[in-house]
Amino acid sequence: xxxxKSARNRHHARREALLGQLGGVGPFIEGSLCAVKRAGxxxxxxxxxxxxxxxxxxxxxxxxxxxxxxxxxREYRRLKSLVRKVTxxxxxxxxxxxxxxAAASRVRAPTP
Numbered sequence: 667x668x669x670x671k672s673a674r675n676r677h678h679a680r681r682e683a684l685l686g687q688l689g690g691v692g693p694f695i696e697g698s699l700c701a702v703k704r705a706g707x708x709x710x711x712x713x714x715x716x717x718x719x720x721x722x723x724x725x726x727x728x729x730x731x732x733x734x735x736x737x738x739x740r741e742y743r744r745l746k747s748l749v750r751k752v753t754x755x756x757x758x759x760x761x762x763x764x765x766x767x768a769a770a771s772r773v774r775a776p777t778p
């Protein structure tokens with residue numbers, strides 16, 4: 667079975683690698699970009715929708731900005747994924763620490 671130190675190092679290493687990826691996150695924006703059909707128009711309009719203070723907010727996105735805003739929303743989803751992964755590794759460190767302390771308290775000192 668793996669010892670406590672190697673498990674701790676594994677979670678530390680994974681978390682550090684994920685934190686390093688956070689530095690590569692580019693411009694981002696929270697929300698969903700949606701095409702909206704407009705009456706009398708062949709091309710759709712574009713809206714960015716997000717939640718703010720429990721309310722749904724929407725803003726019109728000009729057609730020229732659609733590719734850029736799509737990239738921003740993709741970066742936001744990637745950022746959220748990285749944050750969840752870092753959180754998972756940090757939780758594993760906390761759980762491992764608590765488990766190792768509990769195991770250490772069950773170990774009895776050898777009698778001479």
